[in-house]
Amino acid sequence: MLVAGKNFGCGSAMEVAVTVVLAAGIQAVLAVSFARTYYRNAVNNGLIPVECDTSAISEGQRLRVLLDDAGVRVLNVATSVEVSGLPLPGIMLDILGEGGLVPYFRAHGGFIADL
Numbered sequence: 001m002l003v004a005g006k007n008f009g010c011g012s013a014m015e016v017a018v019t020v021v022l023a024a025g026i027q028a029v030l031a032v033s034f035a036r037t038y039y040r041n042a043v044n045n046g047l048i049p050v051e052c053d054t055s056a057i058s059e060g061q062r063l064r065v066l067l068d069d070a071g072v073r074v075l076n077v078a079t080s081v082e083v084s085g086l087p088l089p090g091i092m093l094d095i096l097g098e099g100g101l102v103p104y105f106r107a108h109g110g111f112i113a114d115l
Contacts, residue, residue, distance in 0.1 A: 003054050004031040009038025019028060022077055028065050030054050030074060030085075043092050046100035050071045052085035067093060 002021065008031035009017060021029065028048035032055075040046070042049040050053045050065055052074050057063065062077035065085075072085030088096070098104040 001065070002026050002029045003057050003063075004029060005054065006032045007035055009035040009042075011035070013037040013041075014043050018042050018047050022047050024079070024091060027111070030057070030063070030065070030112075043088075043095055044101040046096060046103070048096055050085045052083050056081065056083070067091070 008029060012035070016051065017038060022045060026047070028050055029042065030050045030052055032053065033051060034042070039049050046065065048065060049074055050072055052072070056079075057076060058078075059078070064075040064077060066073040066075065069090070071087040074083045074085055075081075076083070094102045094112070095101055098107050
């Protein structure tokens with residue numbers, strides 16, 4: 001995981017900004033806020049963007065991200081403190097669950113109509 005501050009991804013509208021993070025083995029980015037283009041590119045490429053308060057997270061602490069219909073929660077394993085993140089819409093959870101937009105389309109042939 002990568003932990004950041006405000007407006008993460010600002011100034012980079014290209015997909016490579018997300019794919020480089022994924023190539024480094026990072027599966028989720030926790031930030032106070034994201035640049036909108038970076039946020040959508042993250043979801044489309046299977047990188048989990050978590051908007052939450054990151055001020056109490058210190059370098060090297062073990063974290064666990066829990067994503068479900070109830071919302072997004074970040075558990076700091078070192079301190080047992082849980083922080084709520086902004087919930088992701090159902091379609092974004094589904095896209096992330098498939099590993100990104102292309103795998104989602106491969107699995108479903110398009111967007112599911114009843115979403």
